[in-house]
Amino acid sequence: MDTNDLEKKAHDLGFGYEGRYGNCAQCTIAAVQDTLGVRDDGVFKSASALGGGIGKLCDGPCGGYSGGAMMIGSFWGRTRDNFGGDAENKARGNRLTVELHRYFLEEFGSVICRDIHLRIFGRTFDMYDKDDMHDFNEAGAHLDKCTSIVAKAAARTVRLIGGELESIGGTPGDDR
Secondary structure, X not given: OOHHHHHHHHHHHHHHHHHHHOOHHHHHHHHHHHXXXXXXXXXXXXXXXXXXXXXXXXXXXXXXXXXXXXXXXXXXXXXXXXXXOOHHHHHHHHHXXXXXXXXXXXXXXXXXXXXXXXXXXXXXXXXOOHHHHHHHHHOOHHHHHHHHXXXXXXXXXXXXXXXXXXXXXXXXXXXO
């Protein structure tokens, strides 16, 4: 599969997962993992509390952004066995995450969940208020709003990981 096909696959999977299951961080991770053929249940599970701007509070980073950063880190991050070292992988992961951050700023104006909600819905939501949750869903959160953000986050993350792997002559299973 070429890069465009992989990005489209990640986009479509992310959109579908967010629409079906919710939790933007986990849906981004699942889409990237399934696209690249690298499943890591530990990374997936670790994102459980990151959806909705962390803990559904909406005042933290968008789960699409967090999930993408986690996937980048799962490829290029420090290991516990090399906790005091591995500066090259750490720097590579940080550089790619900065690129994802720039993409979010260009595409959505922010990496913060509530700021993105304000931009795409015209308002913010309290995810712990029953009426707000109803309004959030009625406004298309899992039809075309958050689904589109997850889709774009997954596609961009696949582009970044794929491009980096290509530049170093690796494959998705390498360096993990």
